[in-house]
Amino acid sequence: MKKNQFLTSIILCSSILLFSCRTNENKNSADTQTTELSDSEKEVAKKEISGRIKEIINGVKELNAEAALKPYSNDPDFKIVSPDASVTDFTKMMKVQTESFKSVKRMSFTTVKEDFKFLSKDLIMCTWTGNNEFELKTGEKMKIDPYVGSMLFSKKDNEWKIIYAHESSAQPVKVESKK
Numbered sequence: 001m002k003k004n005q006f007l008t009s010i011i012l013c014s015s016i017l018l019f020s021c022r023t024n025e026n027k028n029s030a031d032t033q034t035t036e037l038s039d040s041e042k043e044v045a046k047k048e049i050s051g052r053i054k055e056i057i058n059g060v061k062e063l064n065a066e067a068a069l070k071p072y073s074n075d076p077d078f079k080i081v082s083p084d085a086s087v088t089d090f091t092k093m094m095k096v097q098t099e100s101f102k103s104v105k106r107m108s109f110t111t112v113k114e115d116f117k118f119l120s121k122d123l124i125m126c127t128w129t130g131n132n133e134f135e136l137k138t139g140e141k142m143k144i145d146p147y148v149g150s151m152l153f154s155k156k157d158n159e160w161k162i163i164y165a166h167e168s169s170a171q172p173v174k175v176e177s178k179k
Contacts, residue, residue, distance in 0.1 A: 036118075036121075037118055037121055041121075042116070042118060045116075045118070045124055045160075046114075046116055048160050049114075049116070049124060049126050049153050049160050050114060052071040052153070052160050052161075052162070053071070053111070053114070053126070053128055053151075055067065055068075055070055055071050056068050056069075056071055056109075057108075057109045057111070060107050060108070060109055061106075061107065061108050061109075063101045063104060063106075063107065064101075065094060065097040065098040065101055066094075068097065069090075069093065069094055069097060071160070071161060071162055072090060072093070072161065072162045072165070073090065073154070073156075073161040073162060073163045074090040074091075075090070075163065076089070077163070078090045078162075078163055078164070079164055079165075080093055080164070080165040080166070080167070081165070081166040081167065082167055083167050083168055083169040103136055103137055104134055104135070104136060104137065105134075105135045105136060105137050105139075106134065106135045107132065107133070107134035107135075108132070108133055108134070109130050109131070109132050109147065110130050110131050110132075110133075111128065111129075111130045112129045112130045112131065112146070113128075113129040113130075114126055114127070114128050114129075115127045115129075121155070122154055122155040122156075123152070123153070123154055123155075124152075124153045124160075125150060125151070125152050125153075126150070126151050126153060127148065127149070127150045127151075128148065128149045128150075128151065129146055129147075129148050130146070130147055130148075131143065131144060131145035131146060131147055132144040132145075132147045132169070133175070140174060141174070141175040141177065142172040142173065142174055142175060143172065143173050143175050144169045144170055144171075144172050144173070145170060145173075146169065146170055147167070147168075147169040147170070148167065148168045148169065149165055149166070149167045149168075150165065150166045150167075151164070151165045152164040152165070
């Protein structure tokens with residue numbers, strides 16, 4: 001009798017486990033269908049995100065911190081890891097950018113490559129590779145090549161915003177003036 005109860009318990013537990021695995025498999029399959037983007041949706045997202053990155057580049061070129069930082073989320077959870085290994089929030093990033101622009105005569109970023117990783121319909125990682133050339137108000141000209149930024153974009157209210165970023169760069173190199 002005990003042997004039959006034991007076998008019945010094993011069969012019952014096995015059935016529950018098999019059923020729950022199958023249910024999770026179906027649920028994951030349904031989740032995948034709702035979170036994956038079609039090829040045309042991916043192309044649209046790439047264009048929209050590239051447009052947000054161009055906003056940053058144009059804001060930098062104009063030495064306008066507010067315009068350059070518009071694509072970034074100002075949510076309290078936003079974080080950016082800078083090439084100097086500092087981790088800051090949006091408010092501190094805005095302050096640092098505003099101050100740094102005061103010592104620069106001109107600055108420009110050039111895009112070399114953008115890579116995209118689609119995590120869900122509303123969450124995309126873009127790794128931007130390019131370079132940065134700038135001239136200080138003292139007349140020194142510098143170049144940083146390469147400059148790389150990995151940005152996690154989230155779509156909220158039909159707009160892509162950067163919710164996390166990590167930047168890395170080579171050391172600035174002085175550019176000799178041509179005479």
